[in-house]
Amino acid sequence: MSPVYRRWKSRLFLGLMGLALLVCLVPLASLLLTLVVKGGHVISLRFLTAGWQPVGERGGGIAHAIAGSLYLLGVATLIAAPLGLAKGLFLARGDRHWLTGPVRVLLDVMSGIPAIIVGVFVYTLVVRRGGFSLGTGFSLLAGGLALAMIMLPIFARTTEEAVRAIPPSVDEAGLALGLPRRRVVLWIVLRSAVPAVLTGLFLALARVAGEAAPLLFTAFGSNAFPGSPLEPAGSLPQLLFEYARQPFEELVRQAWGAALVLVAMILAVRLLTHAYTRWRYGGHGGHA
Amino acid sequence: MLMTTVQLDGDQTENLSCSAGASRQAFGDRVFFAVLTGASLIAPLILLLFVAVLAYGAWPSIREFGLSFLTSSVWEPNPERERYGAFPFIVGTLISATLALALAAPAGIGIATLVNEVLPSRLRGTARFLIEILATIPSVVYGLWGVFVLAPWVSGTLQPALAKPLGFIPVFGPPYEPRNMLCAVLILAIMVLPIIVSVSLDAIRSVPASYREAALGLGATRWEMVRIAVWPPARSGFIGGCILALGRALGETMAVTMVIGNGRRISASLFAASDTVASTIANQFAEAPSDLFTAALIEMALLLFVVTLSVNVIARWLIRPAARTGARP
Amino acid sequence: MNLMETNLKPPASTPASPARPPRIVVDRLEAGFGRHQVLRSVSLDLPDRAITAVMGPSGCGKSTFIRCINRLHDEVPGAWARGSIAVDGQDLYAPSVDPVQLRRRIGMVFQRPNPFPTFSIYDNVAVGLRLNGTRKRAILDERVEQSLRRAALWDEVKDRLDKPGTGLSGGQQQRLCIARALAVEPEILLLDEPCSALDPVATERIEELLLDLERDYTLVMVTHNIQQAARVADRTVFLLLGELVEVGQTSDMFTNPKDPRTESFISGRFG
Numbered sequence: 001m002s003p004v005y006r007r008w009k010s011r012l013f014l015g016l017m018g019l020a021l022l023v024c025l026v027p028l029a030s031l032l033l034t035l036v037v038k039g040g041h042v043i044s045l046r047f048l049t050a051g052w053q054p055v056g057e058r059g060g061g062i063a064h065a066i067a068g069s070l071y072l073l074g075v076a077t078l079i080a081a082p083l084g085l086a087k088g089l090f091l092a093r094g095d096r097h098w099l100t101g102p103v104r105v106l107l108d109v110m111s112g113i114p115a116i117i118v119g120v121f122v123y124t125l126v127v128r129r130g131g132f133s134l135g136t137g138f139s140l141l142a143g144g145l146a147l148a149m150i151m152l153p154i155f156a157r158t159t160e161e162a163v164r165a166i167p168p169s170v171d172e173a174g175l176a177l178g179l180p181r182r183r184v185v186l187w188i189v190l191r192s193a194v195p196a197v198l199t200g201l202f203l204a205l206a207r208v209a210g211e212a213a214p215l216l217f218t219a220f221g222s223n224a225f226p227g228s229p230l231e232p233a234g235s236l237p238q239l240l241f242e243y244a245r246q247p248f249e250e251l252v253r254q255a256w257g258a259a260l261v262l263v264a265m266i267l268a269v270r271l272l273t274h275a276y277t278r279w280r281y282g283g284h285g286g287h288a
Numbered sequence: 289m290l291m292t293t294v295q296l297d298g299d300q301t302e303n304l305s306c307s308a309g310a311s312r313q314a315f316g317d318r319v320f321f322a323v324l325t326g327a328s329l330i331a332p333l334i335l336l337l338f339v340a341v342l343a344y345g346a347w348p349s350i351r352e353f354g355l356s357f358l359t360s361s362v363w364e365p366n367p368e369r370e371r372y373g374a375f376p377f378i379v380g381t382l383i384s385a386t387l388a389l390a391l392a393a394p395a396g397i398g399i400a401t402l403v404n405e406v407l408p409s410r411l412r413g414t415a416r417f418l419i420e421i422l423a424t425i426p427s428v429v430y431g432l433w434g435v436f437v438l439a440p441w442v443s444g445t446l447q448p449a450l451a452k453p454l455g456f457i458p459v460f461g462p463p464y465e466p467r468n469m470l471c472a473v474l475i476l477a478i479m480v481l482p483i484i485v486s487v488s489l490d491a492i493r494s495v496p497a498s499y500r501e502a503a504l505g506l507g508a509t510r511w512e513m514v515r516i517a518v519w520p521p522a523r524s525g526f527i528g529g530c531i532l533a534l535g536r537a538l539g540e541t542m543a544v545t546m547v548i549g550n551g552r553r554i555s556a557s558l559f560a561a562s563d564t565v566a567s568t569i570a571n572q573f574a575e576a577p578s579d580l581f582t583a584a585l586i587e588m589a590l591l592l593f594v595v596t597l598s599v600n601v602i603a604r605w606l607i608r609p610a611a612r613t614g615a616r617p
Numbered sequence: 618m619n620l621m622e623t624n625l626k627p628p629a630s631t632p633a634s635p636a637r638p639p640r641i642v643v644d645r646l647e648a649g650f651g652r653h654q655v656l657r658s659v660s661l662d663l664p665d666r667a668i669t670a671v672m673g674p675s676g677c678g679k680s681t682f683i684r685c686i687n688r689l690h691d692e693v694p695g696a697w698a699r700g701s702i703a704v705d706g707q708d709l710y711a712p713s714v715d716p717v718q719l720r721r722r723i724g725m726v727f728q729r730p731n732p733f734p735t736f737s738i739y740d741n742v743a744v745g746l747r748l749n750g751t752r753k754r755a756i757l758d759e760r761v762e763q764s765l766r767r768a769a770l771w772d773e774v775k776d777r778l779d780k781p782g783t784g785l786s787g788g789q790q791q792r793l794c795i796a797r798a799l800a801v802e803p804e805i806l807l808l809d810e811p812c813s814a815l816d817p818v819a820t821e822r823i824e825e826l827l828l829d830l831e832r833d834y835t836l837v838m839v840t841h842n843i844q845q846a847a848r849v850a851d852r853t854v855f856l857l858l859g860e861l862v863e864v865g866q867t868s869d870m871f872t873n874p875k876d877p878r879t880e881s882f883i884s885g886r887f888g
Contacts, residue, residue, distance in 0.1 A: 028478075094321065106331070113338070121342060266425075
């Protein structure tokens, strides 16, 4: 085979890869562009601060869904954060325990469960009336629980990594000060890992903030501002899903606005945590 | 490093021992780690509970239809004679996920290769960032875009272009519906692409630089270097990434539900409205007319759970060796 | 022999006299991990208010030896120990002894400076007291200043106590770690190759500091640096493959080693 042929073959295949990259950038560009153009038209202060209005009346907003999303994420954090912290600490500082292996594998597996199934699971266990279910009905609490189950494996994993990044010599230094191990782990190791743990928490939140599937049969959705934790609650992704299927022009418009708000919120959280991490570790060149 | 004990040697009196009664602190530590262990076990226990709960919820349907649930295409919520079969949804799920993977896998591996082996490192960061954004956009937003941008393009541009020369093949033949299987395939392909790219990138990055140098030293072109020195050692990572993506595609719900058209039938045509297991659950669960209907949907969830679980276990197992020897500093 | 070049610590500062009882008495100490035995029947006495250097080639059990003294050795999974170590006549491994309480009396400084990440300089020093229950700000302030002064670091950091400890230079970090250990008011200070990660200038400062601390504390320092042992130690312990080869006044041991293995080590024939 001649060198010329080989060179052209190389160029051809590398060119194909470049083409693949460009082809994949087209939908991304189209999506972001449409989102900004269509969503940008809708967004106004009123849209962000007003609640739901019946179709046909002007001035409806998505504030109830924004509030609902924040409430749901709050409930999810309250459930997932302590459990995730415990798991992360256990996995990172319980090395010799025979359960760390199984726990880690199950967490990995858990992170692969489709979100919709988490919804069905929580529905069967918590929402539904009858059987051995708790029977709360569609509720904010159930929705938060479903989101927590998706958050948990992600947050536990990042917590484990954050704690693992603290070298064992730190534990030893703490023990050598005459502190019991639990205080060393909780007040020295964990505190040393706090920035990285928080980063992980925010990334997990950004990840679940866009989930609609687990909320469909748990939080269900609502046109009202969130009230009691035992009442149904709306959320941005769920509102988006509902409105996009409606035949009314006005609701579709609002769906685009909601989509832009949702994506902007998620990207903002991601970019801020990213910037914070870089600032933190680029800064005083301390630990790894 | 949980509870450590100094081993006792009973014969000697001057043993160095850390006996249990010695220390309140040791007891406190034990309690602390026991609490930690207990809290860590909650979620894995819930996972084990998953099967039990779903099986319990699905039981009426399992008892009623048995294996025919998997093979029957009848979906009849008629209260006098309820019958449910999940076959069309299973087929829809398999077709959409497989085709999406067929599109995304070569593209994803190609992109990962390009990013790591060809692009200057300045562009590398940008490319990773774009892939990151792709992965960050929520499923519903993809769905929204799919409904109002992708689906019109598919039925307005792609379908006529393909139907005219190829319409005699059933795959590209009628029925032509505005929201259809092809939309779902395309949107799934876009959504799983970041997974394939990032796992493949990890695999490629863990290939030692010396392999590449050896290949280039033999006078290989860049493409030959990729074929000889980069892809073979990264292969298990590629496969793992693809299987992980398959798991995601099988269970992906919102975007698919929005663009697939909810056809509830098997059609040879890519332009026919179809349904997947996940989209059927999403669409009908909240409005289930009867308990048996709900049970049938829960059985479908159980099915999907078992399948995605196995797929994920296989993927993790494949990725593991690559991650172990990987480029961790 | 290159002993002539070695800068021996002047014997004048050697307070150990046969009249004073030893502070730490180690009797037939054996220790190891699982099936692996590291220390073999080590028996020796360590004097009060003096620096004892524990010397030997890498892997000889120096670190394990001093980690037995504050029972940090216990914390390693699979670790075991037999024999006894008595401080002021009390056996550290008696069942009634709480290792956590014990470590407050016996401080430790490690090979690599390991200030707590994300903790400020102040918090690094104060954390031991805080977690042991001291809450009053005035007491903490006073003790932090006192400890930092004692570790010869105060003047360098007094204007940036709220800055992270990991931002200091290596030598400063190590002095911070010494201050951190001193803050809980130990009587004995263990140092595990405290200068091995430091440059010569930083090393010299630490050595000066140790000679100053010697007046108030019992210091036990692991080192594989023979010159360092000669410069600062009153007494030197030489371990080889987990066995005690020789222990004695540093000046005696360096000028007149009793064991041929000691002589080879001092003259540089071991790693």
